[in-house]
Amino acid sequence: MKQIFFTPGPSELFFTVEEHIKSGLKNNIYSVSHRSNEFKIIYESCVENLNELINIPDGYHVSFLSSANEIWERLIQNLVLKDSGHFINGSFSKKFYEFALQNHINAKSYIFDKEEYSTENLSQTHELLSLSLNETSTGIMCDKEKISDIRSKVNKSLISLDCVSGLPSIPFNIKDVDTFYFSVQKCFGLPSGLGVWIYNDKCLDKYHELKEKKITGTYHSLGRLHKMSLKNQTPETPNVLGIYVLSKVLEDMNNIGLETIIRDTNYKSSLIYDTINKHPELDIFIKNKKIQSKTVIVATTKKESTNYIERLREKGLIIGKGYDSATNQIRIANFPTHSKEVFELLCDELNNM
Amino acid sequence: MKQIFFTPGPSELFFTVEEHIKSGLKNNIYSVSHRSNEFKIIYESCVENLNELINIPDGYHVSFLSSANEIWERLIQNLVLKDSGHFINGSFSKKFYEFALQNHINAKSYIFDKEEYSTENLSQTHELLSLSLNETSTGIMCDKEKISDIRSKVNKSLISLDCVSGLPSIPFNIKDVDTFYFSVQKCFGLPSGLGVWIYNDKCLDKYHELKEKKITGTYHSLGRLHKMSLKNQTPETPNVLGIYVLSKVLEDMNNIGLETIIRDTNYKSSLIYDTINKHPELDIFIKNKKIQSKTVIVATTKKESTNYIERLREKGLIIGKGYDSATNQIRIANFPTHSKEVFELLCDELNNM
Numbered sequence: 001m002k003q004i005f006f007t008p009g010p011s012e013l014f015f016t017v018e019e020h021i022k023s024g025l026k027n028n029i030y031s032v033s034h035r036s037n038e039f040k041i042i043y044e045s046c047v048e049n050l051n052e053l054i055n056i057p058d059g060y061h062v063s064f065l066s067s068a069n070e071i072w073e074r075l076i077q078n079l080v081l082k083d084s085g086h087f088i089n090g091s092f093s094k095k096f097y098e099f100a101l102q103n104h105i106n107a108k109s110y111i112f113d114k115e116e117y118s119t120e121n122l123s124q125t126h127e128l129l130s131l132s133l134n135e136t137s138t139g140i141m142c143d144k145e146k147i148s149d150i151r152s153k154v155n156k157s158l159i160s161l162d163c164v165s166g167l168p169s170i171p172f173n174i175k176d177v178d179t180f181y182f183s184v185q186k187c188f189g190l191p192s193g194l195g196v197w198i199y200n201d202k203c204l205d206k207y208h209e210l211k212e213k214k215i216t217g218t219y220h221s222l223g224r225l226h227k228m229s230l231k232n233q234t235p236e237t238p239n240v241l242g243i244y245v246l247s248k249v250l251e252d253m254n255n256i257g258l259e260t261i262i263r264d265t266n267y268k269s270s271l272i273y274d275t276i277n278k279h280p281e282l283d284i285f286i287k288n289k290k291i292q293s294k295t296v297i298v299a300t301t302k303k304e305s306t307n308y309i310e311r312l313r314e315k316g317l318i319i320g321k322g323y324d325s326a327t328n329q330i331r332i333a334n335f336p337t338h339s340k341e342v343f344e345l346l347c348d349e350l351n352n353m
Numbered sequence: 354m355k356q357i358f359f360t361p362g363p364s365e366l367f368f369t370v371e372e373h374i375k376s377g378l379k380n381n382i383y384s385v386s387h388r389s390n391e392f393k394i395i396y397e398s399c400v401e402n403l404n405e406l407i408n409i410p411d412g413y414h415v416s417f418l419s420s421a422n423e424i425w426e427r428l429i430q431n432l433v434l435k436d437s438g439h440f441i442n443g444s445f446s447k448k449f450y451e452f453a454l455q456n457h458i459n460a461k462s463y464i465f466d467k468e469e470y471s472t473e474n475l476s477q478t479h480e481l482l483s484l485s486l487n488e489t490s491t492g493i494m495c496d497k498e499k500i501s502d503i504r505s506k507v508n509k510s511l512i513s514l515d516c517v518s519g520l521p522s523i524p525f526n527i528k529d530v531d532t533f534y535f536s537v538q539k540c541f542g543l544p545s546g547l548g549v550w551i552y553n554d555k556c557l558d559k560y561h562e563l564k565e566k567k568i569t570g571t572y573h574s575l576g577r578l579h580k581m582s583l584k585n586q587t588p589e590t591p592n593v594l595g596i597y598v599l600s601k602v603l604e605d606m607n608n609i610g611l612e613t614i615i616r617d618t619n620y621k622s623s624l625i626y627d628t629i630n631k632h633p634e635l636d637i638f639i640k641n642k643k644i645q646s647k648t649v650i651v652a653t654t655k656k657e658s659t660n661y662i663e664r665l666r667e668k669g670l671i672i673g674k675g676y677d678s679a680t681n682q683i684r685i686a687n688f689p690t691h692s693k694e695v696f697e698l699l700c701d702e703l704n705n706m
Binding site: 003005007009010011012013018021022025028030031032033034055066067068069070072073076098099102123183185191192193194212215217218219220221236237238239240242315318320 | 358360362363364365366371374375378381384385386387419420421422423425426429451452455456457536538544545546547568570571573574588589590591592593594595641670671673689
């Protein structure tokens with residue numbers, strides 16, 4: 001039976017990924033040297049296609065790493081000497097905060113328990129303030145107006161935005177943040193193993209200030225990454241397959257158009273929230289509509305969540321468990337590869353349960 | 354025209370890789386959660402297959418990272434507080450030494466310029482001593498007897514062995530070293546983006562001693578990696594495709610048998626050294642037969658190396674340039690996927706030039 005993955009990452013592959021992986025095999029892409037012109041062209045295309053999709057402003061730069069976990073570590077190593085602030089609304093934003101502590105940073109957490117971000121009591125002295133566009137564990141998003149509002153109230157801090165399960169489906173104004181990042185196994189529908197880090201000139205300035213004062217890393221210090229990126233290269237032998245397939249998927253997304261992707265995301269999220277709302281055994285986990293994620297929808301379940309997960313699995317529809325040990329939660333990804341038709345099918349099956 | 358890559362990595366894919374990547378697509382391997390049982394089984398199989406191939410002794414453990422570059426960084430972070438020693442015989446061993454310096458370690462280099470390792474003048478107080486089974490940039494290997502000899506003379510240091518382009522083609526006694534590592538795009542013939550780190554209980558002891566005294570990393574500290582590996586998991590969403598395909602390639606290599614792989618490696622390396630030796634325009638770069646690499650063969654060229662590289666490319670045979678800016682060098686990989694027949698073909702074409 002054909003299976004469709006609605007898990008929040010790794011998830012269903014973007015519908016063109018299989019074809020691109022095979023074209024890479026046919027054209028020997030995975031054998032070419034990462035110091036060759038062939039590779040530089042792949043690197044450059046990938047950055048250009050990302051630029052076309054999300055319109056990256058001047059003064060922002062792109063580097064390739066291995067995961068969002070790695071990018072958390074690099075953010076702390078390269079942009080923080082003493083003090084960072086972390087808006088926490090789930091397990092992943094909490095993990096980033098813990099990474100800061102493990103790096104002996106005087107990190108401060110601001111806990112938002114299923115509620116909207118607020119800048120009340122926010123210190124103005126954090127070197128880095130960390131926000132999430134979308135928190136994958138709880139299904140809480142932050143809309144673009146709120147990010148702009150925070151930017152307007154925070155003058156001295158660099159702002160980082162975790163876009164792991166948000167980009168490109170949830171729009172935001174890039175100029176409101178100094179650095180943002182994502183991994184490819186969520187909305188972009190790639191096999192996992194690649195993280196993309198975007199940073200502006202202010203981040204580079206901060207790195208140059210810090211590199212005399214602390215250990216900023218080795219092959220993946222921001223300075224080394226940036227220097228190599230100017231030559232369309234990576235410091236190490238990277239995940240060439242990932243960079244190649246990402247470039248191709250971005251090209252496909254550009255052909256579809258970002259507006260269409262966002263419009264479809266909104267339509268599908270309305271559909272699923274409506275279905276959950278009306279369902280006698282399901283309840284929406286995040287009540288405040290303003291912060292309900294459009295890409296990772298979390299519902300609490302009356303019976304144990306495995307009941308629903310297994311019954312949908314029998315129909316070939318794979319949905320996610322609650323994060324960590326939550327046994328009465330399901331999580332449903334709404335990513336660009338999920339068509340309106342498969343979402344309607346999923347909602348029908350939920351209605352029948 | 355079909356191309357065959359003799360480049361020293363990324364290189365020709367192992368001949369079964371295409372089939373395994375496709376079976377992974379067919380079976381939704383790249384969509385399954387990295388916290389699922391399906392993934393744990395893949396992880397466990399990969400470790401078991403590696404174990405079967407190289408016979409890892411008790412008290413040694415396996416973790417998956419992103420690259421050998423990353424493993425250099427983790428070795429320094431987790432196993433060295435103040436002092437490391439580095440046997441240097443090419444660009445990669447030098448880079449590891451530089452990583453130590455960038456981590457504010459009092460690192461000492463021992464330079465072996467195209468000569469055999471020697472323990473003369475070696476300090477006995479290094480916390481970690483770094484050796485290379487095979488130095489990819491210069492084509493220098495270290496045979497198992499020499500590694501055993503060094504082990505017998507170094508009592509207090511942990512010994513690390515860089516096996517990036519050596520394993521499994523060049524044999525060594527695992528018990529002579531405390532930790533070793535490789536990346537998959539060389540002898541294993543996989544797409545790049547995965548590094549494998551093997552470490553023993555002494556390394557874990559050292560990590561536990563150091564973690565109170567310094568920053569040992571976050572998601573990829575040795576402690577965190579090891580703790581997750583006991584559950585057949587990785588701390589972050591890893592390169593699932595890489596781990597899956599590696600497991601399958603290891604299974605294939607076990608079917609072929611390690612002895613056959615090593616015997617064929619030796620036959621093919623004799624053939625190519627003999628061809629270079631007799632060639633009027635080529636010269637063997639490493640004269641000392643005892644340290645001539647069996648997996649990465651380096652020759653100096655009378656005319657500019659591009660002459661030879663381009664003429665072979667016209668025949669579909671892709672060989673490597675000299676490392677860095679060497680314009681009168683060629684490098685030829687002799688990996689398990691290269692059959693005796695394609696090596697004979699390559700030697701014939703070299704003879705015709």
